[in-house]
Amino acid sequence: xxGLLIGLAAxxxxxxxxxxxxxxxxxARATGIADSGAPRxxxxxxxxxxxxxxxxxxxTVGAVNVSFPASIWPLIxxxxxxxxxxxxxxxxxxxxxxxxxxxxxxxxxxxTGMFMASGFVTVGLLxxxxxx
Amino acid sequence: xTRALIALLSGTLFGAGLAYSGMSDPARVQAxxxxxxxxxxxxxxxxxxxxxxxxxxxxxxxxLSSPLAAPTFDLPGTTKLDRPLAIGAILFGMGWGIxxxxxxxxxxxxxxxxxxxAPFVVAMFVGMAAQRFVxxxxxxxxxxxxK
Numbered sequence: 001x002x003g004l005l006i007g008l009a010a011x012x013x014x015x016x017x018x019x020x021x022x023x024x025x026x027x028a029r030a031t032g033i034a035d036s037g038a039p040r041x042x043x044x045x046x047x048x049x050x051x052x053x054x055x056x057x058x059x060t061v062g063a064v065n066v067s068f069p070a071s072i073w074p075l076i077x078x079x080x081x082x083x084x085x086x087x088x089x090x091x092x093x094x095x096x097x098x099x100x101x102x103x104x105x106x107x108x109x110x111x112t113g114m115f116m117a118s119g120f121v122t123v124g125l126l127x128x129x130x131x132x
Numbered sequence: 133x134t135r136a137l138i139a140l141l142s143g144t145l146f147g148a149g150l151a152y153s154g155m156s157d158p159a160r161v162q163a164x165x166x167x168x169x170x171x172x173x174x175x176x177x178x179x180x181x182x183x184x185x186x187x188x189x190x191x192x193x194x195x196l197s198s199p200l201a202a203p204t205f206d207l208p209g210t211t212k213l214d215r216p217l218a219i220g221a222i223l224f225g226m227g228w229g230i231x232x233x234x235x236x237x238x239x240x241x242x243x244x245x246x247x248x249x250a251p252f253v254v255a256m257f258v259g260m261a262a263q264r265f266v267x268x269x270x271x272x273x274x275x276x277x278x279k
């Protein structure tokens with residue numbers, strides 16, 4: 001159900017505006033970090049919609065449970081890697097994972113395979129090392 | 133204006149889907165990535181579910197000469213498998229595993245747990261800016277645009 005909503009959102013972006021609903025690209029464009037891509041107002045509106053949608057669920061369906069790492073360091077280190085990596089690799093879970101895979105894009109298939117594998121290995125090592 | 137509203141609708145549905153599906157919970161994302169531990173595969177169904185409407189949308193797109201509310205399609209055309217793609221994906225996967233967050237859920241969580249997610253979001257934008265202005269791993273000076 002949640003997945004269908006995400007796919008519907010990406011379909012609206014594709015068929016309505018002719019673009020990939022890639023969050024990392026939209027976020028970089030909205031903040032001015034990227035100077036090519038979606039028109040600025042489109043990127044800003046999309047990015048503003050993300051917390052708005054989450055808020056809507058919290059207000060209508062019920063509390064959205066989230067539990068964060070206890071320390072701030074995983075968030076900072078993880079954030080730096082996610083920011084740098086998604087820009088270098090031209091996309092994240094939404095652009096490569098949802099939009100690219102369903103388009104059968106070879107670049108997205110490779111990227112998704114690699115970030116999934118990297119995520120599995122990273123969490124495996126963290127758990128094995130007793131850090132999480 | 134119409135285009136901004138369509139983008140707002142798309143972003144809002146996207147954020148709602150992330151919150152509804154549990155994708156915005158870092159602990160669940162880490163459980164999904166914990167393949168060798170107590171693996172929670174449910175998020176794979178979320179990604180699969182998201183691909184259904186998109187698979188239909190790509191078929192419809194192939195029959196349209198232009199999008200419904202913009203003059204042209206502006207889609208990534210590169211098919212080259214290069215080093216920045218691979219290194220970027222690996223670094224992203226590491227960060228995804230360490231924090232349990234990727235960009236969409238992080239931004240959606242600003243409405244759910246702003247204090248908790250703020251350090252990640254700030255660091256993410258610092259990382260993005262670092263790639264833009266210090267692209268030492270990049271083979272080309274500029275990225276081709278959002279994917």
